[in-house]
Amino acid sequence: MLSHCSQVALAASEAMRNSQPSLRASAFPSDPSIDLLPSLAQASSAGPPAAVVFVHGVRTSNAIWGRQLAHVREAGHLAVAVDLPGHGERSDERFTLARAFEILDDAVASFPDDVPVVVVGMSLGGYTSLAYAASHPDRLAGIVACACSADPRGKPVALFREAASLMDAAGTATRRALGRVQDVLRAGRSLPGGARASAQLTGAGTFADPRLPGRPAWQVVTDVLHELAGRSSRADLRAAKVPVWLINGQRDHLRLDEKRYLDTAPDTALVVVPRAGHDVNLDAPDAFNDALSRALGDLTSRWSPARRLEPVGAAA
Secondary structure, three states: OOOHHHHHHHHHHHHHHHOOOOOOOOOOOOOOOOOOHHHOOOOOOOOOOOEEEEEOOOOOOHHHHHHHHHHHHHOOOOEEEEOOOOOHHHOOOOOOHHHHHHHHHHHHHOOOOOOOEEEEEEOHHHHHHHHHHHHOOOOOOEEEEEOOOOOOOOHHHHHHHHHHHHHHHOOHHHHHHHHHHHHHHHHOOOOOHHHHHHHHHOOHHHOOOOOOOOOOOOHHHHHHHHHHOOOOHHHHHHHHOOOEEEEEEOOOHHHOOHHHHHHHOOOOEEEEEOOOOOOHHHHOHHHHHHHHHHHHHHHHHOOOHHHHHOOOOOOO
């Protein structure tokens, strides 16, 4: 006999097949084994394929998007992956949201005006993308926010900001000690959900990940947390006034507020990728690319060129 959660998920899948335009799917952390990918039907669109701007997470770079860039370009999408300030080719800059928004402005402006633009953000890139959409709702067809379904506001962020400040001033031995946070996370020991989420947001949860070389200095973490402290990503989601897809790894602790995110913006779609962790595009690239294609198809189908002519803050 199916569990109650499984019955709810199956009913949701059937409802999605029968009523397209909401495309809302949900899987809750209490029952993460449900694979919702087959239930999401890609929407058809008559216009040009959406252009895509990829935005990486903290202490990584645009290099994490290699397989996604190849995937969307092969499907006919224009695409670019940017480096945030303090990362990659911009490692000599200090991270601020204002500077990040300028980088996204330039990336969006690089595409033709008649092409819808979707920003795909991972972790810090997801929070940055939601914040950008909140202040630039006329520029975008939608957001795909990955690995960022936990509101960063609150004590965990403040605590990790202080810890990161110490790390920036500390020696090598102390930095290695913080790397042991990764061991605690992987061993499954009990940590508050907010502390786990903050560890992943700051990059501590993947401190020694060989797939993500060339990490910036810890100073960038203090800059990031200073910018995010006191800011609500749920408020940004509410203010964005563009469709949003959430893509999360089943094992990611930054799924903490999934249900609240869906309640905040009822038109939001959610995909949980089975067996993937925080770095969902690296852990399960094929499943992630499949979900991304479906998201791009849906967001393109709901975009109107007239949107770019609407003033910022116009009613949806």
